[in-house]
Amino acid sequence: MSGPAPGDPVLSTSGVTMIFGGLTALSDVNFRVERGSITALIGPNGAGKTTFFNCLTGIYRPSRGIMTFSPEPGRSIQLRKLAPDRITRLGVARTFQNIRLFNNLTVLENVLVGCHSRMKAGLLGALLRDRGTRDEERAMAEFSYRLLERYGLAASANHVAKNLPYGAQRRLEIVRALATRPALLLLDEPAAGLNIAETRELDELIRFVREREGLSILLIEHDMSLVMSVSDSVYVLDYGVLIASGPPAEIRRDPKVVKAYLGED
Amino acid sequence: MAQDTQENLPVPPPPAAGAVPVSAFRRLLGELRAAALSAVWFSVLALPLVVFRINSASGRIDYLWGRLPRLAAAAFLATLTWRFLLRRVGFSRVRRAVVEAGGPPPEGARGPEGSWLTLLDRAPAKRAILAAGALLLLSIPFWATPYVVTVMITALIYITLGLGLNIVVGVAGLLNLGYAAFFAVGAYTFALLHANLGLGFWACLPLGALAATLLGLLLGIPILRLSGDYLAIVTLGFAEIVRLVLVNVGFTNGPRGIRNIPPPSLLGIDLNGSVKPLLVPRGLLHADMDLNKVFIYFVILAIVALTVACVFRLENSRLGRAWLALREDEVACQAMGINRTRAKLTAFALGSTWAGLAGVVFASQITFINPQSFTFLTSVMVLSIVVLGGMGSIPGVMIGAVVLILLPEYLREFSDYRMLIFGLIMVVMMVFRPQGIIPSTRRVYIYRPEDHAGAPAGDALPPEGARP
Amino acid sequence: MELFLNLCVSGLTKGSIYALIALGYTMVYGIIALINFAHGEIYMIGAFTALIFSMALGALGLSGWGLLLACGLLAAVYCAMYGWTLEKIAYKPLRGQSRLAPLISAIGMSIFLQNYVQLVQTPNFLAYPDLIPPLPFAGALSGVATKSQVAIVAATALSMIALTLFIKRTRMGLAMRAVSQDPTMARLSGVNIDRVISSTFVIGSVFAAVGGLLIGCATRQIDSYQGFLAGMKAFTAAVLGGIGSVPGAVIGSLILGFSESFAAGYVSSDYEDVVAFVLLILILTLRPDGIMGSATTQKV
CATH class of the missing domain: 3.40.50.300 (P-loop containing nucleotide triphosphate hydrolases)
Incomplete structure (x- = not known):
């Protein structure tokens, strides 16, 4: 400790x-x-x-x-x-008193949004999908998946967030904050x-x-x-x-x- | 129709042995009674407007009592259907509530609700359908009539508009009720640059898109800290300002509009003079076909293909996820380090870009534009396409445009009812199927085990709820 | 000077009409935070039903104050019924959904009603009779204000007083204030939310009917499109004054009426309609809570 x-x-x-x-x-x-x-x-x-x-x-x-x-x-x-x-x-990352997940995105996407500030791809990158952007996407998806794995949420990575049980939603909010x-x-x-x-x-x-x-x-x-x-x-x-x-x-x-x-x- | 149906969720009647048919019969009787009551209510409601018709020639009232039975019958049937559907929606809402309260989550991430149409998402089937669709679209000018080609151009223009508005409304959740203004800017950019500077289609296509984007930025910067309803109203007001300016300013020629807008040129070839005589005798082209229209058709088809590719890539990118997050929850979105204003602004301006592109093509297709083409109804039309098809869903928007543009063309006898039906569709869709014909689905990420073979073992919490 | 006076009177008149419509917007927004887009259409339906009943009853020999009151009453009843039905069909099933859904449904309802009237009646302009009988004291104002202008301002003032008394003095008024403060607490204290919402639509529709009848008599013509623009402007007025606030709606309407009137008189009548929208954008960007609105803090 x-x-x-x-x-x-x-x-x-x-x-x-x-x-x-x-x-x-x-x-x-x-x-x-x-x-x-x-x-x-x-x-x-x-x-x-x-x-x-x-x-x-x-x-x-x-x-x-x-x-x-x-x-x-x-x-x-x-x-x-x-x-x-x-x-x-x-x-400084935070969670909210009444859970505020991105309800209609998947669990993995929720975490990916948390990775936003560590990614670089802009409009042009998104449209051209060049090698750099693709690599970045893959690396971040991998990172997010491992984070979910670490906190026991990997099994529901592709589930829509609002369908998670309450306790898992609280946990996902913490994981999403950690992604920043x-x-x-x-x-x-x-x-x-x-x-x-x-x-x-x-x-x-x-x-x-x-x-x-x-x-x-x-x-x-x-x-x-x-x-x-x-x-x-x-x-x-x-x-x-x-x-x-x-x-x-x-x-x-x-x-x-x-x-x-x-x-x- | 005006009863408290969605609160009286169908509670199964107490199980009285042998009484099942009686209770079903009673329920049917209840439904019929409610429908009859509503038929009476609507008859009374419609009395002055439907039955007492003002005859402006004679200055008197014509009493059209013959309309009443039809109206009552329609109200009766509509109420029965409405109550039946509302009940079904009520059921599925309860089921969803059970899932949200901790029941078993459904398999995969198939969007808020599955439907048979989402089968399109299965990869091989999807590819086959895409290929067949592309072939069909590419071949149309070579076997169809000029009328079909004209209608298809309109449909494709509206698909472009729908996909553009979908970025703003469906993906980023910003309700833009003034989309026609950006469409108008594209069209007028082309018309004015051609009339004054003699610029052609290809020079004006990017310029029209640019002008619309700039206008989007210009409007976006002051208003984007507003959200929801207020944003919707301001965009509506802004579009009205643009329209009133177009009507009143001198250089746009006011309500009379601008004529003689040219078609796009293909390397300066005179298509109707030199190419058409080669195709028509071989049966490859309708004799009355204007090849310039055919060329416009291919141009707009290419623009649609490009748009679909762009929107698809955007949706599954860092930027697209930021927009989705914005739509879902603005506060949480900021807490993820996303610059809210910038995300809104890019969505808003980028949506306008496509309106500008569509505007240039539109001007070149109809060769004559005036402010009348860019009213609130145009904005509503595009919004209906997005809503009907499914907000945030690319195939949904395409289906929505095809339904709303092509159906009225082929159901000419209903053309008077067109706007009436649009209005009704918007209400009915919001009540019964707010996710649209083809709801948007989220991307599914698949991991092969070797992808993360290096993951440190023993360094993870067990799955949620797995411990005693 | 005379122009100035005339512009003031016409501004006051316009403002009064806007106020009658704006009340419906602001009350509904105060209770359920919904822009009732179809409210302008209710106002248009008010004008149409009043015209229809005036012709029908006129043919039966009714005239003067009797005819005016009968038409006003019937138009009010019908608008109330339309408003009530509208809420049950287009808004009630959507309660608890995302904010976009009811707004889109409202726009759909607005388009539907506009085209419904156009189909069952006429898409063209209709001449409107002057239903207001000669006023005894209007002679003193001749040259400054017309009879219908006096009637509009007077009717609006009376309506406002009635509404204020209703909200302050009755149980339903109290319930409305409670629901707009805190719907959950109001429900827990035994307020029937459904009844409050229905009443709000009914009351707003009644005012819109009065506005529709009066505007017909003043402009002497109506068509099925008039509700849209008037509704937009009245909404602007409501936002201007601070949406949700009843006195705010009145003040906002008067400001809008005067601005339009002066813009038309001193700048150009071509841009009269632009004023409302420019004001709307300016207010919402500079002071989104309006003049009388209270700043609300976001709850997190």
Whole structure:
């Protein structure tokens, strides 16, 4: 296990604030994901977790704050003001809370779309289908197939994505995100809708992804047993404010966290 | 016809022993009652418009009661059919829902639904059909009448238009309701360049395509951050602007249009003067055939072949997959690193290119154009072709064009009902078969084991759900 | 100065007609997020049925206010029936499908209705009688506004007041507001969504019928194509004001009416119809949510 290397964050934010109209959805969020770690972001419903993801991935533009992404040690990029597709190309990939697969494409094609930014063929290449384009197509199809194989989805490579069982759809979304070759993978409630056995599989899958692909993972999750078991550190968001952070064992005992979840007595 | 059918999915009646025929009889009775009710409803609905006909000559109303029984009968039969079909669609939707909820996925990736027509996709059969089709198309001018050739040229022009619009609507999911504007730009580019600079067909073919592409880019850049309905309305409005400009601007000669647009030239040979006398006596050509038309036929046939090849290659390329992803889910598409605006723009502009090409050929075929040829109805016609045939499906679009262009030509007595039927087809297709006559199918990738013999073993998760 | 005044009056009149049609678009869009493309055709059918009933009832000896009210009422009832049937056939079976499907179905319905009227009646222009009886106070406005212009503005104002009261004061109005806010929650709270949608189509169609009758009396002629252009412009007005918003539709319609009127008066009447479409493209690109619309954030 590579374990987090302290002091080398793959992502750090400072003062991220998001205001919708008069509503402050995120307030001064300072956040760090250490390289190679699995970091979890938890909090009650409506705490602003998905909003934070949407800021990181460029779907929203935060009202204030800095978000620094470091794809490899010694290189850092400001994410604010970048378009979502640019952020993906830099190495931040994500999944969605409600699965957003390309439903009428096949499983393999879903992954191939994920390879988009690593391919070069343009309009002319597509029309002429020269040797370079053909080689690229073949290499990427092969790469995608192996990725599917690695994650146990190869048998349904030619199935239309919407016909997959729910659990496999969640898994395919992760594989599709991996196809973009991210340095940081954002998982938005990956256990939502899974049963206990599937959640256990997911636990294993998340660790496997980190080991095998050598990347860092930031996950939003409601399932506490999953969070406590899989993550190296946990941040707690409540009403757009970070109220606690630390290793899972500490978070579990933190009175502020308990209060946010159970309400005041 | 106006009942809540699709919500009352056919629930099998409680099993009462020996009562099966009675319940079937009762159901039939219910259906007949609903149909009768709807016949009454439509009779009342149609009363003022269908029966009370304004006679503008006498300034009075003619009471055409004779129309009523026919209308009621038609409504009765239509309701029975409608309810029957709706029930069947309801069934298949339930089945699909079961599959989506985790039932066994169907074999292969045969598109959303299989159909007997998708048998065309089987490779050997497909090749044989393709070859036979190509032979038939190539031979037409040598045995058919001039009229058939003219109709076929129109059909091929609409196939080109349909395939072009298919890139925009079927593949990229951008509803363009102003496609006629780009068609008009192609035609007018040729007409104007010929009238003013004396340029010929071959010089104007690329220029017309270029002009349409540029217009597509010009319109695309400001509007492509809109999506769905708004995009559709803006393209419609834009096409109306183009048409009104063509009507009102001086140099296009307004509603009177431009005449004497020449046919394409074949190396300067006078086809009717020198080649025709060689073919006609040998029985190879109809005596009244205009060889210039024959040449146009071959030109547009070549353009269609080229278009099919291009669209097919595009669909299975990086760019094509980006368009498909865009159609499926814009947010997820961006999350894959695809530049949404650029993908939309290329689809939109490239779709316009083919409208421009078709426009040049169209102008050269009918030799006279005016804005009347490029109204909203033209756009609707092309859209109907794509919708009827199957959005995103190349053979579908071709069948759609053949049905919608050729059928009205051969069913002359129905020509008054042509647009009425188009409208009806669009509604009926959307309700009962939104995927079209030949639904698009996705490419199946086949892997031979030696292709990835080097895959590291023991480095993979077991298949989903395979563990205890 | 007189030209200016005349242009203002004609702008106000046009705007009022657009508003009557735009309401149907905006209400339907507010409830089910569908552009009811065939709505312009309902307006055209309103004009035709009113004309037909005026001739039929006129032959029976009815005249004056009695005739106008009877025609208006019958046209409204028929348009309501057409609107209701339209929704059941072309839109209801498509609920829950992709967004393209209902839109294409709507376009199909629009073409169908246009050609249906053309086939069973006539493709040519029909002369329209002036059904509006002399107004007692219109004399004061002579030279500035015609009788039918006064009638159009007055009828539109009354309709708007009635609609506002309906939406604010009745149970169905409340249900409509609930459905447009959040259909799922509304259903869970016991709102019958189907009834709300049907009512929306019925109400929009009634306003379109009023508009059709009045425009016939003002322009003194109709044909089966008039619904398409009027519908497009009314939709533009609805978007201009912020689609889904009832006061927005009125304001957008007035802006469009005035712009067209001034463009025709001061620039060239050839380009009168271009104004609407240019405005449409400008608004949608610069401010897609319209003047009164609220910015909506994309849910991910």
